[in-house]
Amino acid sequence: MEDRILKPEILLVGPYPDWDLVELEKSYHVHKLYEASDADAFLRKQGDNIRAVATRGELGASAALIGKLPKLEVVSVYGVGYDAVDLAACREKGIRVTNTPDVLxxxxxxxxxxxxxxxxxxxxxxxxxxxxxxxxxxxxxxxxxxxxxxxxxxxxxxxxxxxxxxxxxxxxxxxxxxxxxxxxxxxxxxxxxxxxxxxxxxxxxxxxxxxxxxxxxxxxxxxxxxxxxxxxxxxxxxxxxxxxxxxxxxxxxxxxxxxxxxxxxxxxxxxxxxxxxxxxxxQPHHASGTVETRKAMGQLVRDNLAAHFSNAPLLTPVV
The missing domain is CATH 3.40.50.720 (NAD(P)-binding Rossmann-like Domain)
Incomplete structure (x- = not known):
């Protein structure tokens, strides 16, 4: 319970490399949607506490998902593309969105x-x-x-x-x-x-x-x-x-x-x-698939989340 109080709760939509997951879990209580056998039941149980979504470009964050997270404040995309994020829903609810341009x-x-x-x-x-x-x-x-x-x-x-x-x-x-x-x-x-x-x-x-x-x-x-x-x-x-x-x-x-x-x-x-x-x-959607770039992408995701939760300017805002 103490961990949930001290650390902001975030939803990880799809898996990240282990080096990113380890770092995220140091600062946040991470809920792994991709491991849930019943996503709807998982979100009914955990959704009220989620303040951030960490996702991948191709997975995004749909309006349906956003609607199940009433306390959502920010969506941080691991990737340069954010077309799978419902930006209209984010704007309507005042949710910030970031991506990871330049590094890839x-x-x-x-x-x-x-x-x-x-x-x-x-x-x-x-x-x-x-x-x-x-x-x-x-x-x-x-x-x-x-x-x-x-x-x-x-x-x-x-x-x-x-x-x-x-x-x-x-x-x-x-x-x-x-x-x-x-x-x-x-x-x-x-x-x-x-x-x-x-x-x-x-x-x-x-x-x-x-x-x-x-x-x-x-x-x-x-x-x-x-x-x-x-x-x-x-x-x-x-x-x-x-x-x-x-x-x-x-x-x-x-x-x-x-x-x-x-x-x-x-x-x-x-x-x-x-x-x-x-x-x-x-090719298997791996244009950014180098160790160096994927580490830089993960760092930028974490830096954007850290900026949001410290009330600092976002590094790479989309919304």
Whole structure:
């Protein structure tokens, strides 16, 4: 009982790395929603005392969850994306929201570039070619397409998009971008407002914009068709930014050449149609998945919680 009185009670929606959990439990009474066999019963019992939610970007905090936590003051998101948090409900109830931008930017950009190279040069298939004896039995691996000197499009020139561009420049690529407005820091890049026109110009189209109701399926059937049979779509943002059914149709029929994806609707139970394709590179939503970045993300979550409970300014507020 003394622990509950001295420490603020927080709800952990999904598991964090052990190094974060240990630190959280030093300062807070942590309730683990993901361990509850009956979430509703768990919240009926514990919800009245919860003052903070610690969640992950893909898990968020729904209006239904928020409604079961009458004393909720702050939602701290482990991740840069907060589209799964019901911001309207938070604003209505005066609940603050934070995320973890910047600390994961470079790792996400790194994975985007790695996926482009891996898929364009066929590195997964090439490794199998060596290991299954095809190299010795059949000779050289089938030729793939180069990366350097080709045209890249970046849909969303925010933090991550800008870091993708910095890396693309090392490949002497002709780079264009699309965003709601032209950016003053987009030196040497061509601005194209229309995503379909950007796709038509691009050999590689990177999706790096934040997800919202306004961007849902911004990569539409028309955008995918414009990218074309020689184009590659690389998504390191959110699954909702792409019309997944249209993407699958295009990959299956050859309307789109290939894709490299780190995010999916209904993940981790992705559409089984993806598994039958040999022109898509699938990654398990791990663009920020380095020890260094995950530790920095956890620290920022804790720093935001500490700031809130000490009445200090939040470090990275969303609401």
């Amino acid at each position: 930017t470079n790792d996400v950009a790194d994975l985007g570039i790695a996926m482009m190279l891996t898929q364009s040069r066929g590195m997964i298939g090439a490794e199998r070619w060596v290991k299954d004896g095809s190299w010795a039995a059949k000779g050289l691996y089938p030729l793939r397409r180069r990366v350097w000197g080709r045209k890249a499009g970046v849909l969303g020139l925010g933090r991550i998009g800008f870091e993708v561009v910095r890396r693309l420049r090392g490949f002497d690529m002709d780079i264009a971008y699309s965003d709601v407005t032209e950016k003053s820091y987009a030196d040497g890049m061509t601005y194209i407002a229309d995503p379909a026109a950007l796709a038509e110009r691009s050999d590689f189209l990177f999706v790096t914009l934040s997800a919202s109701a306004a961007t849902r399926h911004i990569v539409s059937r028309d955008v995918i068709k414009a990218l074309g049979a020689e184009g590659m779509l690389i998504n390191i943002s959110r699954a909702s930014n792409i019309d997944e059914d249209a993407l699958l149709d295009a990959l299956e029929t050859g309307v789109l050449g290939s894709a490299a994806l780190d995010v999916f609707e209904e993940e981790p139970k992705l559409n089984p149609r993806f598994l039958a394709l040999d022109n898509v590179l699938l």
